[in-house]
Amino acid sequence: xxxxxxxxxxxxxxxxxxxxxxxxxxxxxxxxxxxxxxxxxxxxxxxxxxxxxxxxxxxxxxxxxxxxxxxxxxxxxxxxxxxxxxxxxxxxxxxxxxxxxxxxxxxxxxxxxxxxxxxxxxxx
Numbered sequence: 001x002x003x004x005x006x007x008x009x010x011x012x013x014x015x016x017x018x019x020x021x022x023x024x025x026x027x028x029x030x031x032x033x034x035x036x037x038x039x040x041x042x043x044x045x046x047x048x049x050x051x052x053x054x055x056x057x058x059x060x061x062x063x064x065x066x067x068x069x070x071x072x073x074x075x076x077x078x079x080x081x082x083x084x085x086x087x088x089x090x091x092x093x094x095x096x097x098x099x100x101x102x103x104x105x106x107x108x109x110x111x112x113x114x115x116x117x118x119x120x121x122x123x124x
Contacts, residue, residue: 020047023098024113030104032064035114038095042118045088046098049115052080055108062101066093075110088117 021044023036036044046063053059053075062069070089075081091098100112 019118021116021118022114023116024111025100026109026111027061027100027102028109029106030102032099032101033112035063035098035100035112036116037097038093039118040095042120043091043094044098044116045090045119046085047088047115047117048082048084050080050082050113051075052111053077053108054111055105057105057108059105059108059110060103061110061112063089064099064101065091066096068092 021036025033025035027033038044049063051061051073056077058074058076060072060074062072064070070092073081073083098114098116100110102108102110
């Protein structure tokens with residue numbers, strides 16, 4: 001719950017401005033890439049992500065935090081997919097990076113961009 005300038009309470013699905021951060025990564029040929037470094041003070045929960053695959057084959061992508069796969073995706077060949085989450089993908093461990101890992105497809109590079117929200121605790 002949030003309170004506006006007149007004291008009225010309302011539900012905000014996501015905080016704004018300073019609470020939102022952007023990130024990007026370009027994993028290639030099956031090698032994981034860091035999407036964003038960890039933050040010692042905040043959990044970084046993913047609100048939305050875009051993945052672009054310029055390859056001629058579909059590629060599987062995993063978003064990983066602290067060794068755990070949080071969510072996997074299949075990105076079709078020559079497509080850009082956009083995913084928006086009503087309930088953000090929760091970071092498992094503070095101060096650890098989010099990694100983007102892809103199938104071992106030689107000669108393929110993905111472009112991944114994300115918007116994350118900083119949360120002091122990992123409560124919903």
